[in-house]
Amino acid sequence: MKAKIIITPKKAVLDPQGKTVQNALAQMGYPGVGAVHVGKYLEIELAGADRETARRQIDEACHKLLSNPVIEDYRFEIE
Amino acid sequence: MNFVVLQFPASNCDQDAVHALRNVLGQSARLLWHKEHSLGDADAVIIPGGFSYGDYLRTGAIARFSPVMQAVQAFAANGGPVLGICNGFQILCEAGLLPGALIRNRSLQFRCESVFVKTLTADSPFTNRVPADKLLRLPIAHGEGCYFADESTLATLRTENRILWRYVDEQGQATELSNPNGSLENIAGICNEGRNVAGLMPHPERVCESILGCDDGRWIFESLIHFLTEKAAPAKPEPLPELAVSDR
Numbered sequence: 001m002k003a004k005i006i007i008t009p010k011k012a013v014l015d016p017q018g019k020t021v022q023n024a025l026a027q028m029g030y031p032g033v034g035a036v037h038v039g040k041y042l043e044i045e046l047a048g049a050d051r052e053t054a055r056r057q058i059d060e061a062c063h064k065l066l067s068n069p070v071i072e073d074y075r076f077e078i079e
Numbered sequence: 080m081n082f083v084v085l086q087f088p089a090s091n092c093d094q095d096a097v098h099a100l101r102n103v104l105g106q107s108a109r110l111l112w113h114k115e116h117s118l119g120d121a122d123a124v125i126i127p128g129g130f131s132y133g134d135y136l137r138t139g140a141i142a143r144f145s146p147v148m149q150a151v152q153a154f155a156a157n158g159g160p161v162l163g164i165c166n167g168f169q170i171l172c173e174a175g176l177l178p179g180a181l182i183r184n185r186s187l188q189f190r191c192e193s194v195f196v197k198t199l200t201a202d203s204p205f206t207n208r209v210p211a212d213k214l215l216r217l218p219i220a221h222g223e224g225c226y227f228a229d230e231s232t233l234a235t236l237r238t239e240n241r242i243l244w245r246y247v248d249e250q251g252q253a254t255e256l257s258n259p260n261g262s263l264e265n266i267a268g269i270c271n272e273g274r275n276v277a278g279l280m281p282h283p284e285r286v287c288e289s290i291l292g293c294d295d296g297r298w299i300f301e302s303l304i305h306f307l308t309e310k311a312a313p314a315k316p317e318p319l320p321e322l323a324v325s326d327r
Contacts, residue, residue, distance in 0.1 A: 013227055014261060016185050065144070068137055068173065070180040071227060 008039035083121035092128035126167030139169035168278030179228030185261025204306035217281035226262035
């Protein structure tokens with residue numbers, strides 16, 4: 001199994017990286033570029049076949065280590 | 080007093096902290112490797128600056144799970160003083176010992192320069208000796224020093240007088256220009272509810288000797304030493320002066 005996790009900055013958090021990328025895209029001439037938010041993508045290989053256990057464990061890992069709930073949101077899928 | 084300075088892989092301000100405490104301030108200070116489970120006879124813990132674990136994932140995110148941090152949590156729960164400097168502040172926030180988080184500087188630049196901070200309260204083990212209205216000139220060196228917390232946390236910090244230091248200009252005004260990293264409300268350092276755990280982004284341990292150009296950092300460590308000394312042996316009331324007796 002593989003967990004695919006996306007971590008993004010919370011809306012309320014300053015995202016100067018996102019702003020910088022937005023400006024760069026606009027300067028490159030791409031029309032209609034709106035807000036950009038820069039996040040993180042993780043892939044975790046998992047042994048075993050029980051999806052429910054994997055889901056629970058990844059959720060816990062996301063909450064405890066992989067993301068900081070003060071400043072980040074996360075979502076994931078197990079395939 | 081016995082100071083313990085934690086050492087994580089890639090901490091790099093640990094030696095400076097030991098030097099300041101031991102050689103300049105005459106205290107007992109030792110390094111403690113992050114894998115240790117006990118703080119021994121520590122009276123105070125310093126979590127130093129650096130790039131623990133290469134700042135991988137998020138700054139301080141991995142260090143907070145080191146074995147030694149369990150002992151630090153227990154020590155702090157018992158009222159023991161803990162001071163986190165720069166990466167140490169980041170580790171304390173990740174560990175939940177301080178609220179909020181430190182994120183990328185708003186300018187996206189790594190800022191390495193001297194700043195002024197104003198000490199907002201003498202009511203803490205880390206600020207009790209700082210003269211009122213004295214601005215401390217302290218060096219910073221960080222890329223992720225922007226303090227962030229939600230509005231309710233900020234309100235709590237304000238009401239409970241837990242913002243210890245603010246970035247200010249030479250006139251003591253907390254302006255946008257004097258803020259090197261975009262920290263909300265120009266917050267440079269805070270403490271917890273129990274007032275025994277504090278974190279700040281600037282480096283007081285780098286400026287404890289005038290030969291280095293400034294020794295404003297001493298005020299923070301001397302506050303800590305004063306707090307510990309008072310705790311160990313509370314001041315006895317002054318004896319009444321004897322009446323002078325004329326011998327004519």
